[in-house]
Amino acid sequence: MRKYSVKQYALLLTAVIITGIFLFPVYWMVVTSVKPIQDVFATPPMIIPETIQFDAYVKNLIEDRSLLPYIKNSFVTAFGTAFLTLILALPCAYALARFKLRWANILLLILLITQMIPGIMMAMPLYILFSKFELLNSYLALIVGNTTTALPFAIVIMRPFFLSIPKGLEEAAVMDGCNSFTAFTRIILPLTKPIVLTVSTFSFLFAWGDLIFALTLATDEKIRPLTMGLTKFIGQYGTQWDNLMAVSTIAAAPIILAFLFLQKYIVSGITAGAEK
């Protein structure tokens, strides 16, 4: 193990304090959800809980199961978005990196600009479009809506990845009798695991946290995801903060889990997204 100086341990201590203060809201969310209701409203607030109980979780997940369909809808929408985004983005980003196509730069420019358009601007036209085709209140509508957010990001960060793969690989494959399609599926796709993980994590999280399309394209409670479920609970629970914070913690759980296991891919995704 590396030896650190006293100064470096002092820096570590400072980092713990800064992070502690900064992430205090997240701590407060979890702590509120496990306090008995009288402790939630205690004055002064109990920074460290005296009694820990999971009543709010038992109530919202086991006794009252109205939350479960929302969770299912969120998973279907988020996985669907990740899947659709990958299918569309992988070949496109590959072609933009490899082939000299006349429209490639224009498409790239369009993607860069559409990435900046607020989702709410897409929502109204998509609402009208889907209502004409009777597609409102379907998973498809939600998945398509969320893919409009995820796709530009996916292509913009995947293209540099394909640029970094040596071109000789496919040339060798073509010599061995592959065409450009089989060269892509057999030789290139297996190499894309890290970028596929980054892109699918991000598109999953975009869709998981989406409120705009959930609010506008799904008016039927049966199809609405957890973010809309949460807004329903805000209306229903009013200021029952223990219940609200429990539901919030449940909704944040996949993010925290994704974070613990896929941290590396998340950080690389953010920094790659900010390069041209």
Added chain:
Amino acid sequence: MNGRVARKSSQLGTYTVKSRFSQKMPQYLFIAPAALFVLLFMLYPIAYNIVVSFQDLTLMNLRSGGEFIGLQNYKEMIQTEKFGIALKNTVIYTAACIFFQVIIGYLLAVFLNQDFPFRNFFRSIMLLAWMTPLVITGTLFKWLFDVDHGVINYFLVSLHLIDAPINWLGQQDTALAAVIMTNIWIGIPFNMILILAAMQALPSDVYEAAKVDGASRFQTFWRITLPLLKPALLIILVLGIIYTFKVFDIILIMTGGGPVNATQVLPFYGYELAFVNFDFGASGAVATVILVILICIALIYLYLIKREEAE
């Protein structure tokens, strides 16, 4: 004679173009699905917003189609007081958020650029604030800003920064500030990570030279770090403005645009017009204004990238 040659070469020309196209066909097939998706579900909606902004389209005539009414929607938009308030609030919100996010993000990046145990853990754990869905963050901060039991009022009173608890989200002169603080919290780690990445790309030899020449820390920052970071900072700034400008979720959750329009912003106003009033034409006009503003910012962004690439 000459004519024949010309005809032959032109034939040759079409021939090569054709074979080129059939050779490129499979290559275009790679792009086709994504291009079709972009055209249908992204470019069409943007164009639709613009077209609808010149129409009188409501829920009543949605199926039959709206009537062309020229600039009527825009005239009405400018006359309503709400639009001016929303525009002003959006500008204040974006400017305040970006200002504090970049400064605090920069300071954190400087701190986390030092060498100490577990620094990578601290760098990424903060991103939790940015990754959490905005609905959750909005709900959480509503609880933190609560008048009677909110922990923010408790801390501020115990530190004697304020005398009595403030009804942050319930009164006109503090609601926008509370929403801004929430979004600053969300954006700090995003800025920190990007600035940190830019800092790590800086050459270290310049700093050694500065040290040898006896430059002070302030001089090193002002004369070396800042100029070197400038291109990256400009891009982070523009990206930040674009992402902050989109503000919608936390307004819906925390204030609903109120009290009395104190937190009304353009994207939320556009939403209200379309999905509360079902006045699609008016919403299209607001969407078009947002689009024009964003295109101006995007052009600055592209110009900056071009200039950086040229250097």
